[in-house]
Every structure is written in C-alpha cells, then in structure tokens.
Amino acid sequence: MEPLKRKQPKVWLELAKAAIVPVAYLGLVILERTGAIDRWRRLDVVQTVSNNFSLSYTPEASTPVYPSDVSWEPLIELIRKYSNKPLRTDKQPQTVARFVATLSTKEPAGGEWTSPSTPIAVLYKHWPEPGSTFPPDEYTIVGTIGDLQGWIAESKNDFHFLLHDVVLGILALVVGYSIWHINHL
Numbered sequence: 001m002e003p004l005k006r007k008q009p010k011v012w013l014e015l016a017k018a019a020i021v022p023v024a025y026l027g028l029v030i031l032e033r034t035g036a037i038d039r040w041r042r043l044d045v046v047q048t049v050s051n052n053f054s055l056s057y058t059p060e061a062s063t064p065v066y067p068s069d070v071s072w073e074p075l076i077e078l079i080r081k082y083s084n085k086p087l088r089t090d091k092q093p094q095t096v097a098r099f100v101a102t103l104s105t106k107e108p109a110g111g112e113w114t115s116p117s118t119p120i121a122v123l124y125k126h127w128p129e130p131g132s133t134f135p136p137d138e139y140t141i142v143g144t145i146g147d148l149q150g151w152i153a154e155s156k157n158d159f160h161f162l163l164h165d166v167v168l169g170i171l172a173l174v175v176g177y178s179i180w181h182i183n184h185l
Contacts, residue, residue, distance in 0.1 A: 021174050028163055037159065042074035043152055049075055049096075050148045056104040056114045064097040064127050072096075079122065082151035083142040091124035098145060116146030 031037050038044050049071050055061035065071055075096055080087065087093060103115040121139040143151070 018178065021171055025167055025171055028167065032160065032163060037163075038156065041155075041159065042071070043155060045071040046074050046078055046148075047152055050145065050152060053098045053118070053120065053145050053148065054114050054116075055112060056101050057106045057112050062098050062101075062114075064095050066095055066126070067093075076122075078148075078151050078155060079142050082154055083147070085140055085142045087122055087140055087142070088124065093122045094125050095123040095127040097121060097123060097127055114145065116144060116149070118145045120144060120148055 028037075031040075035044070038047075049063075049065055052060050052063045065075055076093060079096070097120070099119045099121065101114045101118045103117075104113060106112045119141045120143050121141045123134060123139045125134065125138055127134075
C-alpha cells in the first residue's frame, strides 16, 4: 500500500495569502499620505472651517458653522474629543463661531492674518447675524483658532499612531507567526 500524499498547495495561493497583510498596510499608508483618509474622516472640511476662522477681511471670513453644514458633525466631534471645556448637556449646540479678533492685519498685496488666540465658542442658539451678542449662559468658549488647528493635527497624529504603530505591531506578529509556522510544519 502506497502512503497517502499530501496535496501541495498552489504556490500562487500561498503567495497571495502571505502578501495580503503587507499590501493592505501599504495601501493604508498611501491613502493616508494622499489625504484620502483625512477626507474619509472629514478633517478636510474642519480644516476649511479653521481656515475661514483664521480670516478677518474676506467675504468667507469667520463664517459660523450650523447643524445643517457638512462640517458640523466632524467639528463638534473634534471639539468634544479634544477641548478641555465640556459642552453643556442641558442645551443643544446650534452654532460654532469665533469671537471678533482683537488682533488681525491685512496686507496690501491681499494676504491677511488673524490672531490664533481668538476664542471659538459653541452657541446654544442660532446666531442670526454677525455683531449680535449672547449672554454667557448661551455659549461655551471651547478654545481658540490655534487650539482648533492643534486639534486637527492631534487627530491626524492619533490616527497615524493607530495606523503605523499598532498595525505595524500586528503585522510583525503575523510575519513572526508565519515564519514560525513555516519552520515547524
């Protein structure tokens, strides 16, 4: 009686299985590098809000953000995660706006600068028009323009850590196990 022969797996199938994790990781790195992940996480629209808050003289300068805006959810999520000022729980946020800048400048060539220390607030009423005022119990100052820019960078760094450090650690474990598995079969 002839011994049973084990079926030899197809080499291309084994190669595909071995390459799937590194190729997926490389794909994630490329997506992160090209900004696709920022767009997927909607940090690009929050960056636009930050850029508009940093303007004082153009028509889109310091445009408030409302719940109907595409940037509302990612902006509120960023504020809740990174601001050290909690939002009120007894009222719903209705507007995110910045205060009037105490320091800004406009260049004759068209450039402008607004102080990064300009406060940003979450208002619990719809802000009808620039120049109107609210009593302090109708808003929470959550940070500054500079803080918002820092929160965007911190969110990117947090995701970068997850992508590169955690996934790379898992990849190292998978490769280590694969080598062990090959040597001990």
